[in-house]
Each structure stands twice: as structure tokens, then as C-alpha cells.
Amino acid sequence: MSKQPQSGDRDYGFGTRAIHAGAIPDPVTGARATPIHQTTSFVFDSAEHAASLFNLQTFGNVYSRISNPTVAVFEERVASLENARAALACASGMAAQMTALLAILKAGDHIVAASTLYGGTVGQLGVGFSRLGIETTFVDPSDVDNFARAIRPNTRAVYGETIGNPLVNVLDIAAVAEVAHAHGVPLVIDNTVASPYLCNPCDLGADIVVHSATKYLGGHGTTMGGVVVEGGKFPWDNGKFPEMVEPSRAYHGVKFYETFGDFGYTMKARMEVNRTFGAVLSPLSAWQLLQGTETLHLRMREHCRNALKVAQFLQQHPKVRWVNYPGLPDSPYFELAKKQFRTVDGLPGEGGKMPGASGILTFGIEGGAAAGEKFIDSCEFLSHLANIGDAKTLVIHPASTTHRQLNDEELAKAGVSADMVRLSVGIEDVDDILWDIDQALDRATRGAT
Amino acid sequence: MRQTPDTISTLRDILGRCRTIAVVGLSPQWHRPSYFAAKYMQSHGYRIVPVNPLVAREGGSILGERCFASVIEAEQALAAQGGRIDMVDAFRKSEDIPPLAEEAIATGARCLWLQLGVMNEAAADRAEAAGLQVIQNRCVKIEHARLFGGLGWAGVNTRVISAKRPHQLPY
Numbered sequence: 001m002s003k004q005p006q007s008g009d010r011d012y013g014f015g016t017r018a019i020h021a022g023a024i025p026d027p028v029t030g031a032r033a034t035p036i037h038q039t040t041s042f043v044f045d046s047a048e049h050a051a052s053l054f055n056l057q058t059f060g061n062v063y064s065r066i067s068n069p070t071v072a073v074f075e076e077r078v079a080s081l082e083n084a085r086a087a088l089a090c091a092s093g094m095a096a097q098m099t100a101l102l103a104i105l106k107a108g109d110h111i112v113a114a115s116t117l118y119g120g121t122v123g124q125l126g127v128g129f130s131r132l133g134i135e136t137t138f139v140d141p142s143d144v145d146n147f148a149r150a151i152r153p154n155t156r157a158v159y160g161e162t163i164g165n166p167l168v169n170v171l172d173i174a175a176v177a178e179v180a181h182a183h184g185v186p187l188v189i190d191n192t193v194a195s196p197y198l199c200n201p202c203d204l205g206a207d208i209v210v211h212s213a214t215k216y217l218g219g220h221g222t223t224m225g226g227v228v229v230e231g232g233k234f235p236w237d238n239g240k241f242p243e244m245v246e247p248s249r250a251y252h253g254v255k256f257y258e259t260f261g262d263f264g265y266t267m268k269a270r271m272e273v274n275r276t277f278g279a280v281l282s283p284l285s286a287w288q289l290l291q292g293t294e295t296l297h298l299r300m301r302e303h304c305r306n307a308l309k310v311a312q313f314l315q316q317h318p319k320v321r322w323v324n325y326p327g328l329p330d331s332p333y334f335e336l337a338k339k340q341f342r343t344v345d346g347l348p349g350e351g352g353k354m355p356g357a358s359g360i361l362t363f364g365i366e367g368g369a370a371a372g373e374k375f376i377d378s379c380e381f382l383s384h385l386a387n388i389g390d391a392k393t394l395v396i397h398p399a400s401t402t403h404r405q406l407n408d409e410e411l412a413k414a415g416v417s418a419d420m421v422r423l424s425v426g427i428e429d430v431d432d433i434l435w436d437i438d439q440a441l442d443r444a445t446r447g448a449t
Numbered sequence: 450m451r452q453t454p455d456t457i458s459t460l461r462d463i464l465g466r467c468r469t470i471a472v473v474g475l476s477p478q479w480h481r482p483s484y485f486a487a488k489y490m491q492s493h494g495y496r497i498v499p500v501n502p503l504v505a506r507e508g509g510s511i512l513g514e515r516c517f518a519s520v521i522e523a524e525q526a527l528a529a530q531g532g533r534i535d536m537v538d539a540f541r542k543s544e545d546i547p548p549l550a551e552e553a554i555a556t557g558a559r560c561l562w563l564q565l566g567v568m569n570e571a572a573a574d575r576a577e578a579a580g581l582q583v584i585q586n587r588c589v590k591i592e593h594a595r596l597f598g599g600l601g602w603a604g605v606n607t608r609v610i611s612a613k614r615p616h617q618l619p620y
Contacts, residue, residue, distance in 0.1 A: 009456040021606070024609065024612070024614075025611075025612060027615040027619065028618070052492065055479065058492060059594045059600055067603065067604070072602045072604055076601045076607065079604065080606045084606060085605065089604070255480075260591075263604075267603065
């Protein structure tokens with residue numbers, strides 16, 4: 001009776017899925033690499049076939065604003081890497097979080113979100129969504145009870161980031177998920193900084209994950225993109241989400257949860273948000289992001305190894321006041337990192353069980369704001385730009401750039417001090433990264449004590 | 450524990466061998482999930498045998514196929530033409546499954562398939578003991594599209610990893 005597992009029954013590892021998931025050979029040509037389906041539209045076989053496609057009675061492609069075979073490979077790839085059920089690609093990370101939330105929110109609804117979110121997200125929720133009649137309460141995420149206290153009867157989503165930016169704080173995803181679920185609402189997690197390699201929020205209780213694929217997923221800094229991921233376990237028929245269970249007004253009477261079950265949310269987001277608001281990913285961009293995703297596991301290990309070495313180097317450097325990196329054992333976030341993030345081989349400490357903590361870290365430079373600006377200008381190959389998650393090491397002084405408009409009080413609230421320098425540690429040779437930091441620190445702090 | 454492993458190879462085997470499907474609880478309304486699933490399977494080469502007592506009472510048909518009041522009745526009509534029912538696909542409440550399992554056993558079906566949200570351990574045990582393969586809480590359309598192509602176009606994680614060129618087109 002006992003049968004050997006056949007091909008297709010194996011639980012493949014992360015690296016195998018990073019290379020293969022979603023991409024079987026092309027059935028017509030046998031092409032092994034994913035073809036770029038650079039087409040707006042797809043022919044119907046007949047009026048009957050067209051009707052079936054429009055009614056969602058069969059799966060297929062109609063128009064690339066709804067779905068595209070190249071984009072679909074990227075969607076399935078990320079869904080697989082997140083141990084999730086389904087995914088929907090968007091034009092950028094901002095488009096992804098907008099799509100994720102508009103799929104379930106309407107005017108009069110309320111969000112509880114971490115106050116330490118990326119500034120662009122604070123703007124989208126706090127200003128953009130408030131114009132649409134959706135209100136957000138921002139809470140200090142270091143105390144999970146703050147989320148519970150802010151929840152109201154009209155709250156329909158709880159929102160946080162696995163690793164914040166630029167505070168580099170780590171969220172206790174399981175604890176926040178418990179709070180959200182006790183109130184019958186889904187937890188939405190931005191997993192951009194950790195990447196699916198270090199953390200799968202759905203395994204910790206999150207229901208929806210969003211990514212800016214522009215960062216680690218792509219890794220090359222060439223291509224904008226975002227993705228919404230559905231875990232597939234949230235009970236959308238709990239009474240709080242009638243639009244998930246009742247006939248859709250936006251898509252001629254389809255009941256998304258009943259018809260599509262554990263990917264009903266993704267279908268709703270695709271048909272009611274992406275199709276009608278239009279912030280979709282282009283096939284060429286999807287292909288470029290797929291090239292990056294194939295090496296995600298290799299790159300993330302290297303980002304983690306390099307970032308820890310940089311953090312340790314900075315900790316003992318006389319011109320550095322403080323270092324904030326959740327991969328340092330004395331970081332207040334180290335225990336959460338250990339609990340939630342994948343172990344990365346080759347990190348010293350913890351008996352070989354050191355968690356990878358991604359590549360973002362901040363430090364305070366002796367001499368404050370003036371030295372911070374001078375440090376940036378003194379770097380030879382560390383790139384001064386407003387992005388993260390590139391293969392290249394990136395550096396920025398938030399107080400004089402991204403957070404320039406804020407006064408001292410607002411800076412303090414955002415967790416940005418005048419002396420703060422943010423590094424997105426790349427995968428160049430670490431000795432070269434350390435050399436550039438050291439010589440730039442020397443030039444920036446000459447004369448300072 | 451089910452004897453029918455819920456694996457890609459088992460599901461592929463079931464969907465490859467079961468070509469005639471009695472769809473119990475098939476609705477004549479186009480926007481109902483049962484109609485979605487049956488229409489999809491029909492257009493992918495499967496014979497659909499509708500089982501719906503209300504429609505059968507009026508001598509009606511669904512998707513161009515004559516409707517029957519029960520699986521037994523459907524099996525008798527097919528046997529008269531030299532056919533058989535391979536799979537009983539249930540769009541019914543979980544508590545209504547035991548008598549349906551008996552019908553599936555009596556008609557010699559190979560597989561009892563219970564759709565999304567439908568589960569009945571006692572009925573599943575009984576059908577497996579009688580030699581049927583039993584799948585619970587899965588949609589026949591979604592699994593077909595997952596394993597033979599098409600579902601990935603909707604961004605769903607099919608879990609299919611392969612370097613073999615598919616020998617059928619996914620539509």
C-alpha cells in the first residue's frame with residue numbers, strides 16, 4: 001500500500017522556490033525562462049469563451065490590467081516564498097498597500113497602525129485615506145496593548161511593519177495578530193525590510209502581507225513594484241466584511257469568499273481594486289523583479305552577514321555614539337528578531353543560532369547634524385540616495401533629507417535624531433564597506449570630539 | 450487520518466481517471482459556485498451529470514445535461530447507455546453527506562469529492578472503507594486549474610514545481 005511520494009508532493013526549500021515557483025516551462029514553445037508577455041490583450045476563442053472569462057467561470061487572461069502571464073509568475077513566486085495562498089502584483093509598494101486596504105475598507109472605516117511606519121505609509125494612511133473618509137489611529141507598537149486600546153467598532157484592519165524604517169524596530173507579529181483576531185479584523189504586515197527569506201508573517205498569524213518589491217525582492221534597484229499577499233486563513237464571513245460574502249456590486253454579483261474561498265480576498269483585490277484603480281505591474285517590470293527574486297536567499301544571507309559586521313564595527317568606533325541594529329545581541333529588539341527571523345549561517349554568537357536581521361541599521365555620529373551631512377559627502381562608493389534593499393550599500397542622513405521638513409519635536413516623535421545616519425548595507429566585500437565607513441567617519445569628525 | 454493522501458499526485462490521479470462527474474446540488478443559476486465549477490469542468494472535457502431534485506422534478510436540464518433527482522437515478526440512466534459515474538461531487542451541507550456517501554458507494558463511484566467548506570469525517574471513513582477515494586473541503590475546479598494549469602494566472606500558489614513541458618494547454 002505504501003507509495004513513494006511522487007514528483008509534486010515534495011515540500012521544496014526556499015531557494016528552490018525562489019528560482020522555480022510559478023515558472024514551469026512554456027507549454028507551447030518549451031521556453032524554460034519565463035517569457036515576457038508584452039501584450040495588453042488576449043484573444044477570446046469564441047463569444048462563449050469570452051463570457052466564461054468575464055464571469056470568472058474559467059481562469060484565463062483578458063487584459064493586462066486584470067492579469068498577465070508574466071506578472072502571474074511573479075505573483076505566484078512571492079505567494080510561495082511567503083508560504084501563502086495567493087498574491088497580486090502592483091505598480092509599487094505604495095500601490096500594493098493601497099490595494100491591500102481598499103479591498104476591504106470603505107468610507108467610515110478605521111485602521112489601527114503602528115506609529116513607526118515608513119513615512120510614505122504614514123502619509124498614505126494619515127492624509128490620503130483620511131480624504132476618502134477612512135481614519136487611522138497611530139499607536140506606539142512597542143506595547144501591544146496600545147493596538148487593543150485603539151480598536152473601535154468600525155476598525156477593519158490593523159497595520160504594522162515587520163521591521164520599521166528608519167527606527168529599525170521589530171514588531172511582535174504573533175501578539176498583534178492575536179489582538180486583531182480577538183476583534184475580528186485582519187492583520188496587514190509590510191514585510192519589505194525582512195523579506196520573505198527572514199520572516200513569513202502569515203506563519204506568525206498575519207492575514208495579509210505587502211511588499212515593496214522595489215527593495216530586497218528585486219535587489220537590483222532598477223525596478224518599481226509591489227505585491228499584496230493573502231495567507232488564506234482569515235474568516236471573512238465573520239460578519240464584519242459583508243462585501244466579501246455578499247454579491248459584489250463592482251463585479252456583477254460574484255460572491256468572492258464563497259466562490260474562491262481562501263483566495264477570495266486576492267480575487268476581490270484584483271477585480272475590484274486593481275482592475276478599477278489601475279495601479280498594475282507591467283510585464284517587463286515583473287520579469288526584472290523575477291530575475292532578482294531568483295537570488296533572494298543568497299543576497300539576504302550576505303546582507304545579514306555584512307550588516308552585523310558593520311554594526312559591530314560601528315559599536316567599537318570612537319566617533320560613533322550609538323548603533324541600532326536588531327541583529328546585535330544587546331539590541332532591545334534582539335529577542336523578537338530571534339523569535340521571528342530565520343537563522344543565518346556564519347553569523348557569530350548564540351551557538352550558531354543567530355537570527356538574520358536584514359541590512360538596515362542606524363547609528364549616531366559624533367558631531368551631530370553637521371558631521372552627519374559631512375559623513376555622507378565623504379563616502380567613496382556608498383551611494384547617497386533615498387532607497388533601501390539594493391545590492392549596493394546606501395547611506396542617508398534623514399534629518400537633512402527625508403525628514404528635513406520636521407522640527408526638532410516632530411523629529412523626536414519620528415525617532416529621528418539630528419546625528420542619525422541610516423545605512424542599507426549591501427553585498428559588496430565587507431572589508432571595502434568598512435573601509436569606506438571608516439575613512440568617511442574620519443573625514444566627517446575631524447576636529448569634533 | 451484520511452487514507453486518501455491529499456497530495457498533488459493523488460489529486461492528479463483522481464482528476465485524470467474520473468471523467469464523468471455527478472454534481473450533487475448543481476444550481477441552474479450562472480453566478481452560483483456549483484455552476485462555475487461544473488461549467489469549467491464541462492469545458493475541460495468532463496461529462497457533467499446534474500443532480501438536483503427540484504430541477505429534475507420539472508424534467509429540466511442544466512448546462513445542456515438532463516438533471517436527475519438522485520445519484521442512484523443518474524447512475525441507472527447512465528448504465529442504460531453503457532456509462533458510469535466516476536465521481537460524486539457534493540455541493541451540499543456537511544450534515545447531508547452520509548446518505549450521499551451511501552449512494553456513491555452503491556453506484557460504484559471511484560471518488561467522493563466534497564467541495565469547499567464541506568467535511569464529514571464519519572461519511573468519509575465509510576466511503577473509504579468501501580474503497581472510494583475521498584477528498585474533502587476542496588473545489589474540483591480550483592484543483593483542476595491548480596494541477597493542469599490556469600490557476601497560476603490568478604496569482605495563486607499552486608505548489609507545482611516542475612521542469613517538464615505541460616502536454617496540454619491550460620484553458
